[in-house]
Amino acid sequence: MTEKATPxxxxxxxxxxxxxxxRQLMESAEEALKAAGLPPLAWYDVLHELAEAGEGGLRPFQLIERTLFAQYNISRLLTRLEADGLVEKLPVADDGRGQTIRIAAKGREIRRQMWAVYGRSIAELVGAKLSADxxxxxxxxxxxxxxxPAGD
Amino acid sequence: MTEKATPxxxxxxxxxxxxxxxRQLMESAEEALKAAGLPPLAWYDVLHELAEAGEGGLRPFQLIERTLFAQYNISRLLTRLEADGLVEKLPVADDGRGQTIRIAAKGREIRRQMWAVYGRSIAELVGAKLSADxxxxxxxxxxxxxxxPAGD
DNA sequence: TCAAGCTTGATGCAATTGCATCTATCGTCT
DNA sequence: AGACGATAGATGCAATTGCATCAAGCTTGA
Incomplete structure (x- = not known):
């Protein structure tokens, strides 16, 4: 396990x-969503984080930390999500630069619909192929x- | 292991x-290549397949099968690779539609340089973290x- | 207090991707 | 031969990504 130049x-x-x-699995899941007329996986990731965060919402930079998306990517993704009425952008009191993103009712609904498809993909592509152990x-x-690293 | 809707x-x-x-590992490797002033991973994948194919080369549709890239993606990637002198496009005798892609000397050289960096990334990111078993x-x-599926 | 530097988020522009479609050739069937 | 459908690869256009940079607000320190 020593560091070497040649693996x-x-x-x-x-x-x-x-x-x-x-890549293959991601594309399969993406394809299933598209076939169902739903938004791409990236939207799910963000909506998922926002749903977990609850009414308090999250700052964009927190979304960046959690999702690993690039800053400009989140910025534009949030613009689209807001334009579609899935999230709300709220000013934040103690920091004039920032904003808080909160999931809207329509966002929760879309996320629910996406999970129905996405979850099925996970079950079929992974859950059905390997045992729990x-x-x-x-x-x-x-x-x-x-x-x-983490082993949990 | 039955198929279920909910994973x-x-x-x-x-x-x-x-x-x-x-995603994280891919980005690390990509970053290392960029830092070394080398082309992105996608180029490596194609050059690797072409190098393995040898002088006979490969048809674009064979590259699509092997790399899982989309057809238009390969088409444009090959245009760039040819423009940079890394591959040659040859007409194929028995099929007027097709062409054969052969790696050029410069392509082999770039691939070699890329492997020096890419291989090191693999060794550090994966080889150094887990045992052979x-x-x-x-x-x-x-x-x-x-x-x-395959278990080999 | 105010300059210098940092953080947060947006954006102009170029490159890439995705989608749909197109052209050309091939193979088959009649 | 001729028509029809399939295959190989290219491409116009819209959407997305990546890069660099910007504007605005915050924080610190003299």
Whole structure:
């Protein structure tokens, strides 16, 4: 496990699998959403975070931390979400620069509809392919690849 | 492991980890290439396939099968690669529609330079985090998520 | 208090992606 | 041969992304 310039064959294979499978799965899920006439996955990620945050909402920079999207990406995504009435932008009292984003009723509804499709994709693409123990093992191993690493 | 509309918590967690970690790792690798003044990962994928194919080259539709890129994406990528002198487009004898793409000497050289950086990323981001056995396990588990599945 | 630097979020512009469609050629069937 | 559908690859146009930069507000420190 020492740092080397040239990766082991096992590392190369794991990397290749990871890249290929994740892309394939993501595209499948994306396709299912599109087929249902629903917005793309990125919207779900944001709506999910906002739904979990509740009425207090979140600041855009918090969304950036949680979703890993780029700043300009979030900025424009929020513009679209607001234009569609899925979120509200509220001024924040103690910081004139900032704003608080709160999910709107329509946003919760769209998120619900998206989850019906997205959740089904997850169940079919992942839940149906591996046992609970195997899924837990995948999570644990992938967790150690994060930065910072975590094994939970 | 029956098909359900609502995925298990284990499936959701594994999915989330997979999406998040793969994106994070990809971005790290991409960033390393950019920092080295080298082209993006997509170029590597194509050059890699072409290098493996050897002098015979590959048809664009074969590249699509191997890399999972969209047709228009490959078409434009090849235009750029050719413009940079990394590949050659050759007419193919028995099919007037098609062409054969062959990697050029400069393409091999760029690929070599990219691998120096990319390989290091893989070694650091993956090879240094998990043992060989664990990496093999990751590959096997992810392999079962492919379509079609494979466990090798 | 006010200048200098940092943080938050937006935006102009170029490059890329996605979608739909197009052209050209091929293969097949009559 | 000729028509019809399928396949290979390119491309116009709209949407999105990435990069760099900007404007506005905050914080600190002399």
């Amino acid at each position: 082991s064959p096992e590392a190369i294979k794991a990397w290749a699998r990871l890249m290929r499978v994740s 195997e899924l837990t093992m995948v999570s644990a191993l992938l967790g150690r690849l994060r930065h910072p | 298990s918590p284990e499936a959701i967690k594994a999915w989330a980890r997979l999406m998040r970690v793969s 664990e990496l093999t396990m990751v590959s096997a588990l992810l392999g079962r998520l492919r379509h079609p």
